[in-house]
Amino acid sequence: MANKTLGTSGATLIKSHEGFSLKFYGDPYGYPTVGWGHLITKTKTYAKNTTGNPNDSLLTQTQANTLSSSLNLGYTSPISQSQANVFFTNDTASAVAAVNNVTLPAGMSLTQSQFDALVSLTFNAGPGVLNTSDVKALLAYKLIYSSFQGPRSDVENDNCSKLVSKAFAYDRNLTRRRNEEATLFCKGMGYTHKYPVYSL
Structure with a gap:
């Protein structure tokens, strides 16, 4: 059987529950996140998100720049929409592979x-x-x-x-x-x- 790819319904469902922000924000555990739940790192924590709205736990620009510099990310907050799309595709790839297996x-x-x-x-x-x-x-x-x-x-x-x-x-x-x-x-x-x- 040929491997399947994530369909529109699946992508829409995931995105609707992940929240979205082009700016860095803290996830429910305080881990810095961006886009549709793209985890930046688990080595640092910031304000925990308790509402599901990324805007309620945004990192300051100084925090984002410092984090970006310390991890040599090559990007800082805010990211572009195209970068968010790339992160989403990459982040869902492992789940797609796991289900295909x-x-x-x-x-x-x-x-x-x-x-x-x-x-x-x-x-x-x-x-x-x-x-x-x-x-x-x-x-x-x-x-x-x-x-x-x-x-x-x-x-x-x-x-x-x-x-x-x-x-x-x-x-x-x-x-x-x-x-x-x-x-x-x-x-x-x-x-x-x-x-x-x-x-x-």
């Missing part, structure tokens, strides 16, 4: 929506999320794939819904994002994301 049942393949949902989850939670028991159980269930031949019974559709809900139940602080990812995963399939994450 998962082992699927023989003859099964992910739809673009399923792929995008898993990339968003992986981008946010790290590649280790793909090795959790709930995600592995989801990917092992042949009936979740559009390439599955044959109708699904109501019970089987319900099983798909439950597996999706459990697989995306990761980080209670991000239930809205996880539910949106689960909904995207089910797009165009015979089953739906009817069980909100953490409800099972």
Whole structure:
């Protein structure tokens, strides 16, 4: 199966939850960040972002210039839109590669929506999320794939819904994002994301 690339729906979902700023800002841990959640370094911390709005934890121009100089970044705050786009492509590449490397049942393949949902989850939670028991159980269930031949019974559709809900139940602080990812995963399939994450 040819490797997939991140689709528009996946990129839009990720960007909508990452916040965006051309200026350097502190992430929820205070790590300096820019663009759509591009981590500059974990060696220094600044004001923690507690609102989800990057403008609430912007570094001063002096802080940004000092950080840029100390790390020899070759850029400082603010960055250009094109640089932000490059960072986003590079940052999502590892999540895309991780999802492309998962082992699927023989003859099964992910739809673009399923792929995008898993990339968003992986981008946010790290590649280790793909090795959790709930995600592995989801990917092992042949009936979740559009390439599955044959109708699904109501019970089987319900099983798909439950597996999706459990697989995306990761980080209670991000239930809205996880539910949106689960909904995207089910797009165009015979089953739906009817069980909100953490409800099972």
